[in-house]
Each structure stands twice: as structure tokens, then as C-alpha cells.
Amino acid sequence: QEYHVVYHLLVPLKAPQGHSFHLELGTTGEVLSKDSRIRVELECICVREQLEEDMLCFLHHPKEELRRNQPPSLLDTLCTGSYLDTARTIRCFQILVKSAWKALPEQEDNCLTVLPSSCSCKLLLTSTSSIPILIEMLFGVREDDSGAVTSS
Template structure:
């Protein structure tokens, strides 16, 4: 999967090098398939995030949505033109979008993303996804994988999903798009957390930071560490219950961060499973489960966060248990069944 996305990225780099579409950086694997603990191995989705940078003559400015959102913060990506008059000689035939007449620009230069991928000067997720679908369809025949694999594009609005199969094996891949916040491991991304999200809304995503955390643990863990097996076991166990896979993952990340990685060896399996179960019980009782990334000052130093994410009030993933007594009673009942 990683090799396939590397081939796509190399192709995109060649065909987009002289265009004014966003610059696409190498894909970053995120989520359970790349972290090594997929709950349903038969339904694995290989999810990657493709970082985007502004093309020449443009800049991206992230604007925080002032409306409060319990599930996380939302941003908009404002695309602005930059003067390139002083760089026109070095940039070859490029004309400055700000200071050349529109008629001359239309006749001699590819359009700006403001005209192709934006709505009211804000980067549009739906238009970006449609553009990426066209790129994938055009790139596929040129890739070595196309000789032995069949590509099927799957309909989605806020990402690009496709399946590759060869008659025996099949892989499903979801490509998300994101803009990095500063030089951190936090992005605003096309992935949505709610049933409806406006096309110019880009939710803040911590998926890359979480993937970096699992890499950090893997570098330190002994060869017989079972931390991923513990996580996989519990996420499979809770299928059919109201506890989300993300809640179980958050509990395991907190425990991994709080105790030595050497305490997750095979001989400690039962103790760690009890720890996960007891932590879930205490969180349900307290109606509180702290987000692992936001507001956490105890993260490893190699996980880089924007200052406002570091200093933010830690969201409560069990907020709904505080607001809905019936949901709290159900959670207690389901924990006992678990």
C-alpha cells in the first residue's frame, strides 16, 4: 500500500510540477491498519493523509471557526494570491496573478486554485476530492501495479476511496487531504467527525500525531510486546457495544504513556487486560475520558503540537455520559456485560 501511494505521489509530482494546483507531499499512513491493530482484519481500510502545500503565487491561511464544536475544532483554509512580479524571471513564463490583467492570465496561464478548487476563496473539500479522483484515474495506467491489479473507484465526497484487487487479494484505500498546522504533527483534514460538514470546513486532525505516538512506542518496545494485541483484543470485544473503537484506543494510549513499555510483555498480558478493563470502568463511572493529544503535557517530546493545542482544555470523550443519564446507565450496563 505504501509503495502504491509512493508511485502515485511521484506521478502527481511530475504532472503537477508546472501547474497551479496544490503541491502534494508523500502520503502518511494513519489509523489502525498502519498502527497495527485493526479490529476487523477482513474489513481493513488503509487510510493515508496526503499533506498539501500552496502552489507558487498562493498561500494558505488557516482560520479557526469561532463556533464551538464539542467533537473538535474546525478550520477553513483561506487561499490568497501573492505577488510574484519579482520572481517572474526565475519562474520562467509565470505571470503574477495579482498584477496581470485577467484576460492575459486566461490566455497564457493555467487557472488559479481560487477558480478550480475553492468556494468564495476557501479551499473546498468536495472539489478537492473530485480533482484527486481525476488524478488517480489518469495516473493508474502509468503505474506498474496496473499490469496485475484492477482499480475500482468508490464514491465519497470528502476523501478519495478506491479498491485494488487481483482476483485473489483486495485492498481498500482511503486518501484524506490535509494542511499541516505550522511544523507540527497536527493537520486540518478532509476527514469529518459529524453527519454533515460544510464543504469548506476542515476539522482539526490528530491522526498523524497518534500514528507518531505508536511509532515512538514501537521503537522502545521489546520484541514480545503485546500492546497492539491488547488493543486489538479490546476493540474486537466491544464491537456491538456503544463504546467506540476510538475510546478504547484512547485508554490504551494513556496506559502506554503512563507505564514502562517493558510492562507490556507476554508474561504481563492478563495484568494489562485488567488495567484496560478497570480504566474503562473508572472512566464510565466518572463520565470522563480525556482526549489523548489535546492539552496533554506528558506526550513524548518527538510529538510536536501547535502551542494552542498544547494549552487547550482537554476535551472529554465521554461528555455525552454527563449530558444523557440514559446513555450513562446503558454504558454501565454494557461494561458489566463486557
């Protein structure tokens, strides 16, 4: 289906505390190669942990204590193995968007539909008073301090 208004957004993801992202180039050695992946590593936050009492280090605390006292790590929620899983990330984001949409007072006059997609998050906004708007969001990560964002 064609839409009159289409927005394409690149959403940079930042690794949460205690995690880091590392881009692994595909077999062609190019950043945008289809087989490039984003590896997620746990980082020691023991020094920061002393400053922020509610955060435990994923590397140095027993798994049972972590399970009892804080949410799971990114590796447990959005990854397959040690790699960021695009489909899981999209599903999680879709759930968050739907939940946030229900809390908006204006949502009664507008309809949000999450469209199926395996490589991006597509949202369709419709209302009785305006033309449909398609929003497609691609997720990416910052490679370094340069500000360059790469999507997987």
C-alpha cells in the same frame, strides 16, 4: 462492506506558487471543528516571476493575459469563493489517480475502483490473486513551519 486491509493516509497539500493557505477556526475556536475552513489567498510573485519566466503573478497581471498564458489559479479550480472546497479537491484528485492508474503496466492484473465519498478519497484495489485493499486518503494543509497538518 468490511475489508481485511485498510490504509488511512493523511495527504498534506502544499499551496502552489502564487497562493497561500490560511486555516480559519470554526465558531468553537477549535482546529478540528466541523466549520473550520481553509482560506486560499493569492500572493505576489513578481520578484520570483523575474527568475521564472513562465510564471505570471496572479495579482498584478491582467486577467486576459493570465487566461491566455497559464493555467487557472487554485481559486478558479478547487475553491468555492475564497475557500478550499473539499469535494472539488477530492474530485480532482480522483481524476488524476484514475489517469495515472491507466498508465501503469501492472494495472492489467489489478482493478482500481474510486468509491464515492464527500470528505475523503476512497480507493478500492482488487485483483484475482489477493484480498481487496481499501485506501482512504484525507487531505490536509500545513498550518505553519511546525510540520503540523490539519485536515478540513
